Amino acid sequence: MKTKKARSAIAVKPARRAIPRPTRKTSRSPRRKPHSTKAKRTTGKRSVKPVTAARKRTRTAAQTKRIRERIARKPRTKPSPIPAEIEQLGLADFAAQELESAVPVARQVETGLRIPDILLEEDETATAPQTGPGQKYALGPTTLAGETEQPAATLPISYGTGKLLLAPLDPHGLYAQWDLTPQQQRRYNALSTDRHLVVRVYSGPLTEQPFTEVHVHPESRHWFIHVPHPASSYVAQLGYYRPEHQWVVVATSTPAATLPGSVSADQTVRFATIPAHVRLTRLAALAHQTVIPDPPPRAAARERALAELVALNAGQHDAMSSAQAGQEVSAAQAGPLEGKAESPSSPWGGAEQPLAGFWFNVNADLVVYGATEPDATVTIGGRPVSLRPDGSFSCRFALPDGEHSVTVSAMSARGELRQAELHVSRRTNYRGESGAAPQDPSLDPPPARKP
Amino acid sequence: MPGYLSLILHAHLPFVRHPEHERFLEETWLFEAITETYLPLLQLLQGWQRDGLQPRLTLTLSPTLCSMLRDPLLQDRYERHLKDLLDLADKEIQRTRWEKPLHELALFYHGRLAALRGAYAACGRDLVGAFRQFQEQGILEIITCAATHALLPLLADHPPSMRAQVLVARDHYRDCFGCDPRGIWLPECAYVESLDDVLQEANLRWFVTETHGILHARPKPQYATFAPVFTPNGIAAFGRDADTARQVWSRHAGYPGDPRYRDFYRDVGFDLDLDYLNAHLPAPGQRGFTGLKYFRITGRTPGKEVYDRPAALRAADEHAGHFLDARLVQFHRLAEILDRPPIVVAPYDAELFGHWWYEGPEFLDFLVRKACCDQKVLELTTPGDYLRQHATHQVATPAASSWGEGGYWRVWLNEKNEWIYPHLRVAQERMTELARRFPQPDALQERMLKQAARELLLAQASDWPFILWTGTSPGYATRRVKEHLLRFSRLYEQLTAGELDQDWLREVEWRDNLFPEVNYHYWA
Numbered sequence: 001m002k003t004k005k006a007r008s009a010i011a012v013k014p015a016r017r018a019i020p021r022p023t024r025k026t027s028r029s030p031r032r033k034p035h036s037t038k039a040k041r042t043t044g045k046r047s048v049k050p051v052t053a054a055r056k057r058t059r060t061a062a063q064t065k066r067i068r069e070r071i072a073r074k075p076r077t078k079p080s081p082i083p084a085e086i087e088q089l090g091l092a093d094f095a096a097q098e099l100e101s102a103v104p105v106a107r108q109v110e111t112g113l114r115i116p117d118i119l120l121e122e123d124e125t126a127t128a129p130q131t132g133p134g135q136k137y138a139l140g141p142t143t144l145a146g147e148t149e150q151p152a153a154t155l156p157i158s159y160g161t162g163k164l165l166l167a168p169l170d171p172h173g174l175y176a177q178w179d180l181t182p183q184q185q186r187r188y189n190a191l192s193t194d195r196h197l198v199v200r201v202y203s204g205p206l207t208e209q210p211f212t213e214v215h216v217h218p219e220s221r222h223w224f225i226h227v228p229h230p231a232s233s234y235v236a237q238l239g240y241y242r243p244e245h246q247w248v249v250v251a252t253s254t255p256a257a258t259l260p261g262s263v264s265a266d267q268t269v270r271f272a273t274i275p276a277h278v279r280l281t282r283l284a285a286l287a288h289q290t291v292i293p294d295p296p297p298r299a300a301a302r303e304r305a306l307a308e309l310v311a312l313n314a315g316q317h318d319a320m321s322s323a324q325a326g327q328e329v330s331a332a333q334a335g336p337l338e339g340k341a342e343s344p345s346s347p348w349g350g351a352e353q354p355l356a357g358f359w360f361n362v363n364a365d366l367v368v369y370g371a372t373e374p375d376a377t378v379t380i381g382g383r384p385v386s387l388r389p390d391g392s393f394s395c396r397f398a399l400p401d402g403e404h405s406v407t408v409s410a411m412s413a414r415g416e417l418r419q420a421e422l423h424v425s426r427r428t429n430y431r432g433e434s435g436a437a438p439q440d441p442s443l444d445p446p447p448a449r450k451p
Numbered sequence: 452m453p454g455y456l457s458l459i460l461h462a463h464l465p466f467v468r469h470p471e472h473e474r475f476l477e478e479t480w481l482f483e484a485i486t487e488t489y490l491p492l493l494q495l496l497q498g499w500q501r502d503g504l505q506p507r508l509t510l511t512l513s514p515t516l517c518s519m520l521r522d523p524l525l526q527d528r529y530e531r532h533l534k535d536l537l538d539l540a541d542k543e544i545q546r547t548r549w550e551k552p553l554h555e556l557a558l559f560y561h562g563r564l565a566a567l568r569g570a571y572a573a574c575g576r577d578l579v580g581a582f583r584q585f586q587e588q589g590i591l592e593i594i595t596c597a598a599t600h601a602l603l604p605l606l607a608d609h610p611p612s613m614r615a616q617v618l619v620a621r622d623h624y625r626d627c628f629g630c631d632p633r634g635i636w637l638p639e640c641a642y643v644e645s646l647d648d649v650l651q652e653a654n655l656r657w658f659v660t661e662t663h664g665i666l667h668a669r670p671k672p673q674y675a676t677f678a679p680v681f682t683p684n685g686i687a688a689f690g691r692d693a694d695t696a697r698q699v700w701s702r703h704a705g706y707p708g709d710p711r712y713r714d715f716y717r718d719v720g721f722d723l724d725l726d727y728l729n730a731h732l733p734a735p736g737q738r739g740f741t742g743l744k745y746f747r748i749t750g751r752t753p754g755k756e757v758y759d760r761p762a763a764l765r766a767a768d769e770h771a772g773h774f775l776d777a778r779l780v781q782f783h784r785l786a787e788i789l790d791r792p793p794i795v796v797a798p799y800d801a802e803l804f805g806h807w808w809y810e811g812p813e814f815l816d817f818l819v820r821k822a823c824c825d826q827k828v829l830e831l832t833t834p835g836d837y838l839r840q841h842a843t844h845q846v847a848t849p850a851a852s853s854w855g856e857g858g859y860w861r862v863w864l865n866e867k868n869e870w871i872y873p874h875l876r877v878a879q880e881r882m883t884e885l886a887r888r889f890p891q892p893d894a895l896q897e898r899m900l901k902q903a904a905r906e907l908l909l910a911q912a913s914d915w916p917f918i919l920w921t922g923t924s925p926g927y928a929t930r931r932v933k934e935h936l937l938r939f940s941r942l943y944e945q946l947t948a949g950e951l952d953q954d955w956l957r958e959v960e961w962r963d964n965l966f967p968e969v970n971y972h973y974w975a
Contacts, residue, residue, distance in 0.1 A: 132748055133707040134715035134807030137923045151933045159877050170859035259851040266670035273843040274685045280651045305788040381548055396546050404549045
């Protein structure tokens with residue numbers, strides 16, 4: 001009977017720069033070059049210049065420069081003084097009883113030339129979280145540039161319905177989108193003295209002067225527009241100017257109301273009693289009618305106390321949700337118990353530190369491998385090891401610095417025992433900034449081991 | 452009883468099922484959530500029941516999540532995934548023989564995974580059924596969500612789509628749980644006034660809005676977020692409590708970022724030799740999360756320290772005590788102000804507990820046990836129970852709002868994902884056209900109409916614009932939107948032209964197989 005002794009080998013591998021990318025098996029549809037996954041910064045607080053997806057893919061630097069110059073000459077939408085985001089919880093104004101006129105201002109929209117975000121695409125790369133709690137739909141620290149098959153067919157650029165949609169985004173934001181084919185759009189651009197379309201926004205009747213108007217990019221099919229008044233109705237018109245400032249309407253939207261952004265001035269108090277066991281459809285009318293004629297009076301002291309209690313939150317409007325991607329959650333690092341947190345800091349601490357341009361990690365594993373009769377029983381360090389059909393086996397050990405030993409045993413089906421006692425040692429001298437793990441340089445290494 | 456605390460866990464994942472591939476990376480979203488959240492949650496419920504506790508919790512199980520949890524293919528794949536993970540943990544026990552702290556963690560993971568495998572087998576792989584039992588036993592109130600988690604306010608310009616998202620979800624809930632849902636989790640807490648009619652039609656009695664949805668309600672609510680308001684149609688709107696949200700989510704004071712807790716990103720899938728890992732990776736040859744993580748968040752230090760499980764559990768215990776103490780203080784203060792028992796509504800994504808925040812289930816366990824046994828100030832309740840006990844509330848119209856960044860819709864409608872909506876709008880109108888054109892279709896037409904409805908619903912999922920916004924997997928999100936819209940478009944063209952391709956229909960039915968009994972008439 002041929003027998004083999006277990007052999008051992010110390011496998012020392014310098015770490016490679018491993019940039020994992022999620023891929024999938026090849027499908028039947030041909031692969032297409034994936035869209036860029038580099039993300040531009042999204043401010044979402046001002047009118048930005050949108051372009052079609054096709055244009056995004058094909059624009060060159062020179063084209064971008066030309067477009068920037070062209071946009072710089074265009075008349076701009078009057079910048080909105082009030083961005084929406086900071087109003088989000090409304091706790092402060094709830095407490096203060098301040099109404100619409102006192103909506104907090106988060107960030108003044110800058111005046112003068114702005115570079116539309118779309119033109120900065122590819123300039124910035126979104127940063128994935130690297131440490132801390134998890135993130136919704138995270139696939140890994142370095143999976144942003146994943147390769148993804150895209151359908152072979154493509155969606156049409158537009159459908160040519162000629163409709164103009166106006167929809168609210170928040171208390172100060174409107175989204176206008178128009179559905180014109182490229183041919184229709186080119187024709188209107190050619191008829192326009194400006195060589196592009198214009199979106200007018202009205203806060204009153206269409207016969208009056210528009211509240212604002214936006215000169216849009218010749219290829220744009222949508223625009224984000226800022227308006228000053230929450231809970232107000234607006235109507236948009238898409239059109240262009242002929243000579244002598246003659247306005248030609250291409251499409252008119254239905255009215256859209258911006259969202260409320262502050263505490264209601266309506267102090268009416270109505271109560272209703274709605275039994276939980278009766279279907280709503282049968283109670284619909286009742287819900288309107290069972291108003292308690294003599295509701296509890298508003299107690300001024302209680303109102304003030306409640307306002308004070310709620311106001312405690314007002315300065316801490318960082319309450320979160322997964323809809324903020326978990327990135328903000330990950331930013332939580334300080335312990336919640338004051339004075340007890342060991343190291344109050346951002347879990348992005350590692351990520352915020354500049355990454356060295358050159359890096360070097362070295363790991364050492366011990367691979368024990370061998371072979372025996374396929375029906376034998378093999379243990380390494382007392383733990384059974386699975387044999388392959390040909391009787392071979394292998395096992396890997398993390399090999400830290402120090403002296404180590406392990407016993408490899410094989411017991412034949414007939415009860416014969418063979419053993420090998422392996423003694424190995426490792427001593428590492430690091431010079432310079434050398435680490436042990438991980439493989440990926442974007443991750444923090446474990447605590448350095450002392451040689 | 453001075454007050455009520457309502458913990459709401461919203462469990463949702465987009466429908467990710469790719470039978471056309473042997474392995475598919477994004478399917479691991481489901482597998483990781485089962486391993487780290489859904490099964491541990493089930494084990495918590497079993498533990499509370501075993502110990503005679505009767506807490507009341509609310510759980511959303513979104514229709515897409517239920518569809519995946521009940522799908523035999525994904526059940527098979529989950530078992531394979533768990534076996535791969537157990538094999539890796541087994542190898543890790545051997546590999547870490549000379550690194551004691553890691554070795555103990557490898558043993559811990561192996562034991563935990565083996566227990567989870569047992570729990571999954573014990574419920575017959577039917578997690579939906581297992582949660583249903585806890586609803587029937589009075590511990591859980593399970594609520595529904597929009598059919599594919601569409602951001603409903605962005606469907607406001609097409610009421611049939613809004614209606615279909617809600618009614619299809621209700622029908623699916625009936626199929627899963629054998630009764631009507633009482634409440635609905637509005638995806639991303641996104642509410643607009645025009646939702647009221649369809650919620651009324653579906654007899655959904657309550658929902659949750661973001662804090663300012665109540666604070667900005669019209670007229671001004673008397674009790675801030677500490678009592679619901681009835682909408683004009685009689686549906687109760689509960690406002691998210693800002694304190695409880697901040698304690699868990701806040702970047703400054705949130706629990707999950709404690710340095711003692713396990714780090715999510717530091718996974719052996721990115722640390723160890725690729726050859727060694729390859730057989731256990733979600734996408735072979737590509738590094739990815741395995742779920743075996745050896746390091747804790749640690750803090751602002753040069754490196755990460757090894758995860759200390761007992762210390763992390765002590766942290767979870769401390770945090771649960773801190774959370775409960777804060778509620779008691781909150782209720783004592785509210786008792787001085789309000790003339791009725793306040794309710795504090797604390798909704799969270801279920802996946803936070805266990806998946807993103809590994810010790811989250813233990814936090815919940817400590818919290819529920821303390822709330823049930825260590826105090827008499829607050830009572831755990833569900834909004835449905837609360838409404839049965841308290842039927843009189845102020846009438847007000849909540850303000851349009853969401854819990855996304857900025858508080859409205861900009862997460863789901865911005866320069867990164869705006870391109871989706873013009874296509875959706877056309878598809879929605881075409882779906883209504885089809886529903887009206889084919890009131891009494893033949894069998895094949897009906898299959899095509901149902902598939903068109905499925906494709907449209909899948910394209911409407913808020914997950915795709917969300918992913919495009921966050922950039923976590925934008926190529927995949929783009930692909931999904933395009934695929935569903937293209938399939939819808941082809942179905943529309945075939946139906947209107949009368950040229951039906953049965954082979955192709957069979958294939959897309961095989962791929963996108965959720966909502967088998969979808970009622971396309973809802974779009975009419």
